[in-house]
Amino acid sequence: MLTITEWAKLNPNPLTSGIVEIFVAENPILAALPFINIAGNAYTYNRETSLPGVAFRGFNEGYVESTGVINPLTETLTILGGDSDFDVAQIAMQTGDNDTRAVHDALKAKAATLTWLRTFIDGNATTNPKEFDGLNRRLTGNQVLSAGTNGGALTFDMLDQLVDAVRGTPSMLLLNKPMRRTVRAMARQLGALTITTDQLGRELEG
Incomplete structure (x- = not known):
């Protein structure tokens, strides 16, 4: 699994790398969190509930059969993003050193990563079914x-x-x-x- 920083090294597109850098700079959790690619719109995993029993035995004795308990859980993927549209004339007629599109794309990226960070801690899918449950709901x-x-x-x-x-x-x-x-x-x-x-x-x- 790759962290978002390592992923950016393998994807040197300037626009993509710039967005990733903003995510890392503004969001310490995303900077350290590993990522994996999945197929579909949900991720299913197993959570251990209890371990099976084991015991020592003597010669010719048997074991008491025991199995652990595993609960399958599913995380439904959510979509976070936003539009940042510009008239091409605005970009063509910009003056000075400011890159209008780059500035506003950076603002959009910062808003996205801070929204994700808030949701990671305090997200509540009951209140807003479009977002995911944060740590305070899971712990x-x-x-x-x-x-x-x-x-x-x-x-x-x-x-x-x-x-x-x-x-x-x-x-x-x-x-x-x-x-x-x-x-x-x-x-x-x-x-x-x-x-x-x-x-x-x-x-x-x-």
């Missing part, structure tokens, strides 16, 4: 960690619980700016704050 039960009835101060222990709630090792932690400032302040108190930059010059906490 349930022990996937949601509570800081307390009325919230609470962030601690490194909470961050450890968050990391441990993810199967495997998380690729990244996403924070809004107030939360990022809190984490930085906590790290500074311990003398453990390291800031690097990614390929686009954005700051990353290490």
